Amino acid sequence: MKYAYIIDNVQESENVNTIAFSSDDDIKPGQFIMAWVPGINEIPLSFSSINKIKKITVKIYGEASEHVAHLKRGDYLYYSGPYGKPFTIVPGKKLLIGAGTGIAPLIPIIDGNTYGIISGKSKKDIIFENHFKDRLKIVTDDGSCGMKGYVTTALKTVDLDKFDMLYVCGPEIMLKSVFDYIKNINVNAQFSLERSMKCGIGLCDSCSINGYQVCTDGPVFSVDQLKNMDEFGRTKLQYSGKRVYF
Ligand SMILES: Cc1cc2nc3c(=O)[nH]c(=O)nc-3n(C[C@H](O)[C@H](O)[C@H](O)COP(=O)(O)OP(=O)(O)OC[C@H]3O[C@@H](n4cnc5c(N)ncnc54)[C@H](O)[C@@H]3O)c2cc1C
Ligand code: FES
Incomplete structure (x- = not known):
């Protein structure tokens, strides 16, 4: 310790x-x-x-x-x-997509070639917008800040072909909606997953998803890895060990 x-x-x-x-x-x-x-x-x-x-x-x-x-x-x-396995940082244009506090772990990736989408339920959930200057789209469920809608509403306004890598972090439901939006187009992306964790070192299995342990095999996963995980965005273990469905 x-x-x-x-x-x-x-x-x-x-x-x-x-x-x-x-x-x-x-x-x-x-x-x-x-x-x-x-x-x-x-x-x-x-x-x-x-x-x-x-x-x-x-x-x-x-x-x-x-x-x-x-x-x-x-x-x-x-x-x-x-x-945990970190994000792989690539040269070139990057799009950071974070929901609420999910934008926080993406902040260290920012360089001169980074754009952002921050989503949240309402204005009070939007943080760190100052880190992006004008290279940012904000979207809120209630429209109290930026566009009204969900993260995919903002994605539809972006030419994803221009980006060498998308980095995505937030609640799994939001990750899944981004994944579903991009899975059939030719764009590279990495997603950081949040699952219940007890040990953090691969011993307890509380963070498992389709045989992967998010604490040691992740938390960052590629699109290709997620394509083979049918539990992604569908089911997870609660802290008690009980399986629940999103
Ligand atoms: C790899 C990883 C990285 C993380 N990084 C961050 C981070 O940088 N900043 C941060 O704020 N959190 C982060 N989290 C989430 C954070 O670990 C949890 O919010 C925290 O464990 C909650 O503990 P607690 O004892 O305060 O709440 P608990 O007593 O465990 O939970 C209280 C209530 O809140 C709900 N709840 C707990 N956590 C969440 C959540 N994340 N989303 C929605 N509902 C929740 C529970 O289901 C419960 O109903 C990360 C999680 C993972 C797996
Ligand atoms: S938190 Fe224990 S195996 Fe991942």
Whole structure:
């Protein structure tokens, strides 16, 4: 188990905070840590910055994420990792597609040749739009920010042939809608999957999808890998181990 001093905490929106800490860990975009909240749980969290000053952007769902989101300067973050297969970064034009806090792990990929689509239920779910300058489309379910509609509404306005790689992160339902939109056209894409995780190191099988373990075989998967996973966007294991359908 490692630990780091928190050096900053910035509130991004009503229930999303970014914590910053210094560490020498060599992190690649898309990798994650297991953050340990003593007495509560260990949860997977990705990096929204991978420089010497590392950043993690946390949305509050339950006790563990609430604890991490409220860590303040001088507190410790306990964690293990980094874990998981990162995004493969290609030269050329990149399109980053993130839903809500799903945009956070894509931020380290940004370079001078990057465009973005950020989707959310409403304006309060849109974060990190400033990182893209004018190279960004925003789409919200209720139209309170950007276009009204879903992520595919924005995709339809983009010439995907121009991009060398799409990088996609968000809830699995959103990933599936992007996957279905692009699966029959000739475009390269990588998707970061979120599944229930307990160990983070391939031991417990709680994150499994069609025999793959998202913590070690992923979380990043290619279009070709996903084409062979009939559980993708259809069914997953809950934290309790119970199988549920989306
Ligand atoms: C590889 C990976 C990377 C991740 N990176 C990040 C990250 O960078 N930032 C971040 O905020 N989260 C990230 N997550 C999700 C994060 O791990 C969960 O939100 C966290 O485990 C919730 O723990 P909790 O104890 O606070 O809530 P719990 O007590 O586990 O859950 C409380 C309630 O919220 C629901 N819930 C929990 N998590 C989610 C979710 N992600 N989406 C929708 N409903 C949920 C539960 O079903 C439950 O009803 C990542 C997950 C994975 C697998
Ligand atoms: S979280 Fe245990 S095998 Fe993936």
